[in-house]
Amino acid sequence: MKENALKLKNLLTTPKKIVITTHRGPDGDAMGSSLGLMHLLKQFRHNVHVITPNSYADFLHWMPGNEDVIVFEDNEEEANQITENADLIFLLDFSHISRIADFADTVSNSNATKILIDHHQDPDKEIADIIFSDTTACSTAKLLYEVIDAMDLTNHINKEIAECLYVGIMTDTGSFKYASTTAKTHHIVAELIAAGAENTKIHDLIYDNSSANRMKLLGYCLNKKLLLYQENNSAVISLTAEELEQFNFKKGDTEGVVNYALAIKGIVFAVFIAEKDGMVKLSLRSKGNFKVNEIANKYFSGGGHMNASGGISEVSVNDTIKIVEKIIIDNKIELNNQNN
Numbered sequence: 090m091k092e093n094a095l096k097l098k099n100l101l102t103t104p105k106k107i108v109i110t111t112h113r114g115p116d117g118d119a120m121g122s123s124l125g126l127m128h129l130l131k132q133f134r135h136n137v138h139v140i141t142p143n144s145y146a147d148f149l150h151w152m153p154g155n156e157d158v159i160v161f162e163d164n165e166e167e168a169n170q171i172t173e174n175a176d177l178i179f180l181l182d183f184s185h186i187s188r189i190a191d192f193a194d195t196v197s198n199s200n201a202t203k204i205l206i207d208h209h210q211d212p213d214k215e216i217a218d219i220i221f222s223d224t225t226a227c228s229t230a231k232l233l234y235e236v237i238d239a240m241d242l243t244n245h246i247n248k249e250i251a252e253c254l255y256v257g258i259m260t261d262t263g264s265f266k267y268a269s270t271t272a273k274t275h276h277i278v279a280e281l282i283a284a285g286a287e288n289t290k291i292h293d294l295i296y297d298n299s300s301a302n303r304m305k306l307l308g309y310c311l312n313k314k315l316l317l318y319q320e321n322n323s324a325v326i327s328l329t330a331e332e333l334e335q336f337n338f339k340k341g342d343t344e345g346v347v348n349y350a351l352a353i354k355g356i357v358f359a360v361f362i363a364e365k366d367g368m369v370k371l372s373l374r375s376k377g378n379f380k381v382n383e384i385a386n387k388y389f390s391g392g393g394h395m396n397a398s399g400g401i402s403e404v405s406v407n408d409t410i411k412i413v414e415k416i417i418i419d420n421k422i423e424l425n426n427q428n429n
């Protein structure tokens with residue numbers, strides 16, 4: 090860490106043209122880390138652009154710096170031009186280049202020095218010149234704080250940076266409740282609050298700021314769409330494009346739905362399936378040692394963390410449910426051994 094941090098600090102001694110990018114379907118950690126780093130780097134007179142592969146949930150749009158984010162899918166030419174001219178490219182919150190989708194070619198072909206800061210499994214060693222990878226870190230935002238600390242720059246963390254990093258840590262830890270949350274996480278969060286992060290306001294803006302349609306969609310999922318496989322401690326919720334349309338779906342509206350399935354007593358494996366943007370996307374969650382990243386990788390060209398992963402399916406929502414049902418049967422012994 091220290092050695093890489095010094096290398097990075099050296100790279101940053103003169104003003105650079107910098108691009109920060111993050112994974113497709115950016116979540117709170119992706120955006121919090123990217124914008125937090127942007128605000129830090131701007132203090133040192135670098136020219137900094139955050140470029141996301143595609144757009145993200147409305148509940149993240151209040152974050153400081155959001156108005157400067159370039160969405161590759163909507164502004165390909167501008168994004169490509171900026172990236173081709175960049176001196177440094179930061180890759181945040183992903184470990185394989187495929188996670189930035191159609192933006193991958195431009196980033197891979199760029200001669201810029203690349204820096205990865207990430208907490209996902211098995212980072213691709215070829216992806217970057219300097220790699221900060223900690224798969225035990227609860228979030229990229231927490232790891233980024235540690236990188237800033239290792240560069241002796243925590244005194245530059247102002248309210249804007251603190252709020253961005255707070256969002257990353259809060260959302261990736263399920264509000265500080267997942268097993269990845271450590272004493273160190275809380276120490277860092279305490280520093281962020283001390284630096285000006287308004288924790289109650291942030292929680293409210295992210296979690297208690299939904300449209301009525303979003304709440305109704307959640308009700309529909311739980312009341313009408315919950316499939317329970319109680320004998321194998323599993324639950325599935327699915328939504329077709331038509332159903333999403335009925336509730337005037339907006340990006341981010343289904344985030345967290347899978348956690349309600351996992352909140353049912355005895356359930357250790359929960360799957361949420363939704364047809365979005367012409368794709369069938371899966372969110373997989375588990376409790377205990379049931380490794381959903383292995384399932385995501387084996388069946389759904391995806392990955393993630395042991396207890397929270399995602400992927401895509403090549404078949405319809407209904408056929409995807411059938412695949413998941415087979416996975417549940419095939420793993421019944423393990424699913425029944427989770428002591429839940």
Ligand code: 5GP
Nearest residue numbers: 372373390391392393394397398399400401
């Ligand atoms: P979510 O279910 O919230 O979309 O994703 C949960 C986690 O799974 C993410 O933090 C990310 O680590 C991982 N993930 C989601 N979708 C994909 C995907 O398509 N490919 C890979 N490799 N990981 C994914």
Ligand code: MN
Nearest residue numbers: 118182229261
């Ligand atoms: Mn993350």
